[in-house]
Amino acid sequence: MKKKHSVLLLIIIAAFMLIGFAKKEVRLLDDNKLIILDKAIDLAKPGGMSGNSQGEPQGNIANGKEESGGGNNIEYGNPDNITGKIVIRIRGKKISYTFGDIKNDDISDTQLESRIRSDYNAGVQVILMDDFAEAHAYKAVREILNKLKNNVGLTYKEEQYTGGE
Amino acid sequence: MNTKRFALMLLILPVVTVLCGFSFFKQNTVLVDTSNNHVYEQTSADDILSEFEKDSDAAKDKYKGGYYIISGKIEHISQKGDTIEIVGSSHKDDHIICSCPKNLRTEALAYNEGDGIAVFGKITVDLIDREIHLEADKLSSVPLVNKTGVFYLLDGTNIDKNSxxxxxxxxxxxxxxxxxxxxxxxxxxxxxxxxxxxxxxxxxxxxxxxxxxxxxxxxxxxxxxxxxxxxxxxxxxxxxxxxxxxxxxxxxxxxxxxxxxxxxxxxxxxxxxxxxxxxxxxxxxxxxxxxxxxxxxxxxxxxxxxxxxxxxxxxxxxx
Missing domain, CATH: 2.60.120.1690 (Jelly Rolls)
Known part of the structure; x- marks a missing residue:
């Protein structure tokens, strides 16, 4: 009986140990880091890389912010004598471009830059509209506008689209 | 003797279980705990009472078990402060019954009938008499912005989801x-x-x-x-x-x-x-x-x- 009890106990202990250790780990497809934590934490430190486009006017964003019942409206400059309006609306990844009566529902970044260069002049107001934009798409367009700001003195305003889906 | 020893050895099984990777003693608090940090949706007694009047079954499905801040006017406060009945500005025939736990009753008694109030709480609907009940978590006399889509935490932090x-x-x-x-x-x-x-x-x-x-x-x-x-x-x-x-x-x-x-x-x-x-x-x-x-x-x-x-x-x- 003593021997039987001991054997039974050993079996129970072994079973528990097997349950604990025998579960295989799930393997990911590769060893690449899903998030590089060191880099992400460095980004948050003072002087950490901005991660934003070159030349994005961070200082202006902090100073120029005005809130008017629907997200941030950041206005760069104050154009007088508006002769036309360019509206760039980003929905998801899609960029639509409107200038006067001309509308293009889906243009690429490259096309956007060349369209702005040909349409923009000092009297034209440029509006960048966020209509549930994908973050990277929105950022890419802002980079283009900031580049044109430096190159041709373009000014633009950011708005949240409120026209419904 | 053998039986006692056997029983004693069985008692070490929990220890073995811990060694096998099951831990029953970890601290189980987390910060991003939306289950205990309820998000209350702002609404009014008028809106809720109106929806119940139109279609009580649909309104019950929508509101029951949800967390809301209901603003309205106090129609009645019980003597002990354990119940506040609130009505809307246009819906005055029906009311919402707010049940106050012990820690809110003194505060409830500081209000007067006719005062405006906002009550944070969980909505329940009485199956028998179909009364709308609110289990109050917090009372507030601060006027709220009359807007849908605004959500609050119990500490008063709020956000407009529309923005x-x-x-x-x-x-x-x-x-x-x-x-x-x-x-x-x-x-x-x-x-x-x-x-x-x-x-x-x-x-x-x-x-x-x-x-x-x-x-x-x-x-x-x-x-x-x-x-x-x-x-x-x-x-x-x-x-x-x-x-x-x-x-x-x-x-x-x-x-x-x-x-x-x-x-x-x-x-x-x-x-x-x-x-x-x-x-x-x-x-x-x-x-x-x-x-x-x-x-x-x-x-x-x-x-x-x-x-x-x-x-x-x-x-x-x-x-």
Whole structure:
């Protein structure tokens, strides 16, 4: 009986140990880091890389912010004598471009830059509209506008689209 | 004698169980706890009473079990302060009965009939007499903005969901909303080579106007089983997938708890420490397709309120 009890106990202990250790780990497809934590934490430190486009006017964003019942409206400059309006609306990844009566529902970044260069002049107001934009798409367009700001003195305003889906 | 020894040895089994990797004694508190930090939707007694009048069954389905701040006018306060009946400005024939726990009764008695009031609480509907009840968590005499889409935490922090910016993951099946200021500190993980998982890092300590130098970030990501698992047959091994993800990112993490919230979403929580930073992983399963992963990296949780709102408002659309 003593021997039987001991054997039974050993079996129970072994079973528990097997349950604990025998579960295989799930393997990911590769060893690449899903998030590089060191880099992400460095980004948050003072002087950490901005991660934003070159030349994005961070200082202006902090100073120029005005809130008017629907997200941030950041206005760069104050154009007088508006002769036309360019509206760039980003929905998801899609960029639509409107200038006067001309509308293009889906243009690429490259096309956007060349369209702005040909349409923009000092009297034209440029509006960048966020209509549930994908973050990277929105950022890419802002980079283009900031580049044109430096190159041709373009000014633009950011708005949240409120026209419904 | 043999039986006693046998019984004694069986008692060491719990110790063996602990050694085998089951821990029953971990601290089970987490910060990004939307189950205990309720998000209250602002509404009025008029709106609720009007909906119940039109279609009481539909209204019951909509409101029952939900957390709301109901603003209205006090019609009656019980002598002990355990009940406040409120009415709307246009709906005065019906009322909402607010039950006050002991810690609110003295405060309730400080109000007068006819006063305006806003009550935070959970709505229940009496099955027999169909009365609308509110189990009060907090009373407020502060006038609220008359607007739909405004949500509150119990500490008074509030956000207008209409002004939040929507983001999508996993080809639009996952939608979440960020405060519009978060756009300024948003970083695409893949786009900016911060990793290989779809999603975004929000560097909260660098929000406009914030002078804090202590790193605080919140990540919202989507782990797609099909493209990330070595063996797709393991899609249903949710907990093991979660552990593999944590091992990839920070090497270690302990499971704290799993929770099914009052709004029906289930989360698995893990905690870890990485080079002095506290990590809180929260996983939300999307069937066998994948996982939404939130990761909160902090030493001081200064933007926890916003993190709670973002977590609470995420939606997954079934394919």
């Amino acid at each position: 939040m910016s929507r983001r999508t993951l996993n080809n639009g099946t996952v939608s979440y909303y960020i405060p519009s200021t978060w756009k300024e500190v948003e970083h695409s993980i893949i786009g900016e080579e911060l990793g290989t998982i779809e999603g975004y890092q929000y560097v909260l300590n660098k929000l406009p106007g914030n002078t804090d130098t202590v790193p605080e970030s919140f990540f919202v990501c989507y782990f797609d089983n099909d493209s990330k698992l070595a063996n797709r047959d393991e899609k249903e091994e949710t907990e093991r997938i979660e552990k593999a993800i944590i091992k990839n990112i920070s090497d270690e993490g302990d499971k704290i708890k799993d929770v099914t919230t009052y709004y029906g979403v289930k989360y698995n929580y893990y905690k870890s420490i990485y080079k002095g930073n506290r990590l809180e992983y929260i996983f939300q399963k999307n069937g066998s397709d994948g996982l939404v992963m939130y990761l909160y990296v902090y030493t001081d949780e200064k933007h926890l309120s916003d993190v709670l709102f973002v977590t609470r408002f995420l939606e997954i659309v079934s394919k």
